[in-house]
Amino acid sequence: MKNMGSLDRIIRLILGLVLIAGGLVFQVQSGHLWWLVLPGALMVITSSVGVCPAYIPFKLSTKKKD
Structure with missing residues (x-):
C-alpha cells in the first residue's frame, strides 16, 4: 500500500536526482x-x-486521505 503523498514524492525525486548528479x-x-x-538512487x-x-x-503516511 502506498504511503507517500504527491509532495513527498516530488521532493524525494528532486533531492534524489540532485544527490545522484x-x-x-x-x-x-x-x-x-x-x-x-x-541514497539518491534509493530516494528516486x-x-x-x-x-x-x-x-x-x-x-x-504522507498520503492524503480521500
Whole structure:
C-alpha cells in the first residue's frame, strides 16, 4: 500500500536526482563522493514506487486521505 503523498514524492525525486548528479559530478572531480549516488538512487526508487519502507514500522503516511 502506498504511503507517500504527491509532495513527498516530488521532493524525494528532486533531492534524489540532485544527490545522484552531485555524486557523479564530484566523483569525476575529486573521487570521493561516489557514495552520494546510493541514497539518491534509493530516494528516486521510493519516489517512483510511492512506498517508503521507513514509514511502515511507524504506520506513517504522507498520503492524503480521500
